[in-house]
Ligand code: SF4
């Protein structure tokens with residue numbers, strides 16, 4: 001769970017709240033058990049319902065595809081939270097504004113990976129630019145079978161999973 | 169056997185979304201009721217022609233529905249304002265219009281409806297009220313300017329009432345992420361329920377027997393329609409995807425919401441209808457062999473039923489999700 005801790009530390013995430021989580025799913029009957037560990041975060045959806053449901057334009061999508069919240073414009077109506085099928089948002093109790101994963105935008109400007117990616121000891125999290133065909137994520141997308149979470153919601157997530165099997 | 173644990177849970181991630189509470193339910197309830205008042209008040213005003221200026225013997229609904237509309241809607245707005253976590257930023261609602269956001273439509277819609285219904289209310293004031301309000305000079309002034317347009321204002325408010333009633337349902341039904349709400353039937357259900365609660369309020373405040381019977385008859389038809397819409401709502405969910413099927417389960421399985429929902433059905437729908445069903449058989453409006461108490465009790469139950477319906481939908485809707493980790 002190093003990613004959960006690193007994210008909290010890096011992004012000054014308020015107490016008792018998290019931008020990313022790891023879902024642990026165990027299926028079957030002892031001793032025949034299967035387990036999946038699934039890190040979850042904002043999917044930076046292409047067709048983001050949090051953005052098109054936001055009445056003030058506080059939730060917006062940057063040109064590079066990162067979905068962000070402009071705190072100045074946020075009224076705290078929580079429409080974006082109700083609209084997100086992945087429950088990736090929460091209200092920051094310190095200022096009342098919607099809060100979510102920013103994909104480590106302050107780090108990627110400097111060419112670094114997001115903190116959750118850097119800290120992941122097994123390299124399970126991979127970050128990159130889909131527009132660059134040479135980036136590791138583009139290569140994986142081309143070579144491996146990948147899936148997204150809740151594709152039926154029609155949000156077109158940009159977070160992809162390899163080997164997503166259980167419960168989806 | 170399936171076991172799920174989540175490390176790094178948000179308050180909202182587990183066990184379920186919990187962001188909107190009774191304030192939103194009350195906003196939707198008052199919005200729906202005002203929609204009903206606007207539509208029924210306009211109909212009542214347009215059919216009680218010719219309208220003599222300052223007439224004091226007009227049906228109560230002709231002036232009380234317009235007067236109550238902006239007042240109740242403003243109270244509703246107050247409740248949604250209470251729910252905002254950054255209240256000082258509220259002006260941003262009006263610096264932006266997002267065509268895809270029902271919340272944006274609502275902010276602008278309600279912002280327009282309150283003044284328009286207030287103008288209609290002024291144009292509908294009876295003489296006795298005008299005399300009392302004389303010290304605010306702008307009221308008689310506006311009254312004289314607006315009276316020639318009263319019928320036009322009534323028509324406009326009727327249209328805005330339909331918008332408002334449907335909007336209270338669209339606000340919830342537009343969320344794909346919440347299967348219980350995500351139904352095209354919900355706005356129709358809320359519009360109908362709004363009309364029903366609007367009629368119930370008019371039954372209570374009407375003085376005239378004829379008027380009480382008229383709105384009671386209207387309410388019987390509306391309650392009957394509501395039963396059909398509710399059945400269709402559940403049928404549509406039952407025959408849809410598994411998240412939709414699971415989303416209605418709290419209403420029908422043992423637990424907190426089951427007795428809650430049965431109460432809505434029995435106390436808010438069947439009992440009020442049973443109490444006044446014989447009014448439907450009254451021919452014309454002059455024969456009123458009914459006790460006032462029965463009609464009033466029925467109307468009160470409809471009002472309570474409408475409120476409990478909104479509360480139930482707001483809370484149970486947040487239990488529903490497309491995500492596998494939220495399902496229990
Ligand atoms: S995961 Fe949720 S918060 Fe993130 S972009 Fe998609 S809808 Fe918005």
Ligand code: SF4
Nearest residue numbers: 054074075077078080
């Ligand atoms: S809470 Fe803030 S970001 Fe979310 S929809 Fe409302 S205004 Fe937009």
